[in-house]
Amino acid sequence: MFLDVSFYLNQVIPALNKGLMVSLALIFPSATCGLIIGIIIGTMRAFGKGPIYGFATVYATIFRGTPLVVQLFILYFGLPNLGIYLSPYLAAVLGFTLCSGAYHSEYIRGALLSIKKGQILAAQALGFSTWSSLTNIILPQAMRRALPGCGNEIIYLIKYSSLAYIITCIELTGQGKIIASMTFRFSEVFLVVGFYYLVMVTIATWLLKKLEERFYVPGFGSR
Amino acid sequence: MSIENTEVLLKVEGISKSFGGKRILKDVSLSLNKGDLKVLIGPSGGGKSTLLQCINLLITPDKGKIFLNNRDVSFNKKKDVLALRQQIGMIFQDFNLFDHLTALDNVSIALRKVKKMSKKDAYIRAQMELERVGLGDKLHHYPAELSGGQKQRVSIARALAMDPLLLLLDEPTSALDPELISEVLTVIRELSNSGMTMLMATHQMGFVKSLAQEILFMENGRIIEHDTPENLLNKSKVRTRTQDFCSKLL
Numbered sequence A: 001m002f003l004d005v006s007f008y009l010n011q012v013i014p015a016l017n018k019g020l021m022v023s024l025a026l027i028f029p030s031a032t033c034g035l036i037i038g039i040i041i042g043t044m045r046a047f048g049k050g051p052i053y054g055f056a057t058v059y060a061t062i063f064r065g066t067p068l069v070v071q072l073f074i075l076y077f078g079l080p081n082l083g084i085y086l087s088p089y090l091a092a093v094l095g096f097t098l099c100s101g102a103y104h105s106e107y108i109r110g111a112l113l114s115i116k117k118g119q120i121l122a123a124q125a126l127g128f129s130t131w132s133s134l135t136n137i138i139l140p141q142a143m144r145r146a147l148p149g150c151g152n153e154i155i156y157l158i159k160y161s162s163l164a165y166i167i168t169c170i171e172l173t174g175q176g177k178i179i180a181s182m183t184f185r186f187s188e189v190f191l192v193v194g195f196y197y198l199v200m201v202t203i204a205t206w207l208l209k210k211l212e213e214r215f216y217v218p219g220f221g222s223r
Numbered sequence B: 001m002s003i004e005n006t007e008v009l010l011k012v013e014g015i016s017k018s019f020g021g022k023r024i025l026k027d028v029s030l031s032l033n034k035g036d037l038k039v040l041i042g043p044s045g046g047g048k049s050t051l052l053q054c055i056n057l058l059i060t061p062d063k064g065k066i067f068l069n070n071r072d073v074s075f076n077k078k079k080d081v082l083a084l085r086q087q088i089g090m091i092f093q094d095f096n097l098f099d100h101l102t103a104l105d106n107v108s109i110a111l112r113k114v115k116k117m118s119k120k121d122a123y124i125r126a127q128m129e130l131e132r133v134g135l136g137d138k139l140h141h142y143p144a145e146l147s148g149g150q151k152q153r154v155s156i157a158r159a160l161a162m163d164p165l166l167l168l169l170d171e172p173t174s175a176l177d178p179e180l181i182s183e184v185l186t187v188i189r190e191l192s193n194s195g196m197t198m199l200m201a202t203h204q205m206g207f208v209k210s211l212a213q214e215i216l217f218m219e220n221g222r223i224i225e226h227d228t229p230e231n232l233l234n235k236s237k238v239r240t241r242t243q244d245f246c247s248k249l250l
Helices: A005-047 A050-065 A068-082 A088-113 A117-125 A130-167 A172-183 A186-214 B048-055 B078-087 B103-113 B119-132 B148-160 B178-193 B205-211 B229-235 B241-247
Strands: B008-019 B022-033 B037-041 B063-068 B088-091 B166-170 B197-201 B214-219 B222-227
Touching: A005 A050, A005 A088, A005 A130, A005 A172, A005 A186, A050 A088, A068 A088, A068 A130, A088 A130, A117 A130, A117 B088, A130 A172, A130 A186, A130 B103, A172 A186, B008 B048, B008 B197, B022 B048, B022 B063, B022 B197, B022 B222, B037 B048, B037 B205, B037 B241, B048 B166, B048 B197, B078 B088, B088 B148, B103 B119, B103 B148, B119 B148, B148 B166, B148 B178, B178 B197, B178 B205, B205 B229, B214 B229, B214 B241, B222 B229, B222 B241, B229 B241
Parallel strands: B037 B197, B037 B214, B088 B166, B166 B197
Antiparallel strands: B008 B022, B008 B063, B214 B222
8 A cells, every 4th residue: 555656646745745835834834933032031031130030931841831732722723812913924923932931041041151251352342242252253153052952943943843733833843733634544644744844854953053164163063 | 660650550360260170270369560571471271261260251260359550340241341452462382363354454444443543543553563463464364364473573563552461371382493483582571661450461582581570370279489580590599389380380
């Protein structure tokens, strides 16, 4: 039964390709916005004081401390009670962004704390403002250290994007489930679905490796 | 050094600083004329680094006044603080080069981001300063690819590129192998000869004796002795604390 080529060509592949497009449309904005939120929240947690630190900590605690599915349910099924209606796609992107942002923030916070005090001192001594030393000196160094961890989070995001189908945003896994249910050929369909994810993760891993090489600085971090 | 060149550049009056109830600086005063090279010596923990960092307001003094070019410097106005730091170069014991930048970028980044120079002009200036400290062939090397002496020379070039009115040097040779010390001291000597005003914490006594106008001996947060090297080390009739300290240096 695994060799039924026309089943794959005519039903599985077209449907999964459609789902793949939705998955990519979920992953790209979530990864980008998640990373940006992670940088902001991580910086607030590493250097912020008082309410700034408090806000960032509460954010990280909530979104790291509750299951992603619960967050998605609240965004999609819960918010309408407050009069806020999100489309399945928007609710999914928002949920993924907020969740991955919380995880990114911890990688970035750790990297920021690893920057030697002397780097900040030297920047201040040259007349850099706090903001300018953060963006020109501290973050460029911290991001190099955080890259492996953040890459890991993005790879994880590719896989947990499959949860979107639970709130009716039919992406790759959702399409697979529809075809599998219609044809009762679960193992064949989900083997292909798994292969799609494997390819996406492999490409992402390769891109992240290229990124690390691109920003490599001798003697910085490991190697 | 010309004799008529006695304009006061930096005046520090009654600076005090405490950390967690411990008084690190107690009512410290000093002044530097244009072109002066004065040195701070004394046991570690005596307040030398804290004093230097108070002068360019990396540490805000609890009390006291700082005058640069006869202008009373405000400790609280952010703009004044940033402007003051641009006018005072700082050299650290452990270099503090920006690890992610090449020698050329280390020297040019403040020109571009703080002085808002164009990239091209900043690079031209940075290259000139690196050539001046003998590192014209290391422009594209990262800190990890440089020796300690080279790193310290890059950090001197980085400070000089900002056209500072004076340089503060916090034990610039203490983290260096003995063989690398002279290349850094040579650069500092040339700077002094060209009229740069400097306040330097150091224990390189040969250098101090041959070049410094005045030794400020610091202990327990106070300047307890200050005079020319000759008076403190050779001519004094009573044994000075400075002599006592220096006799223990190798």
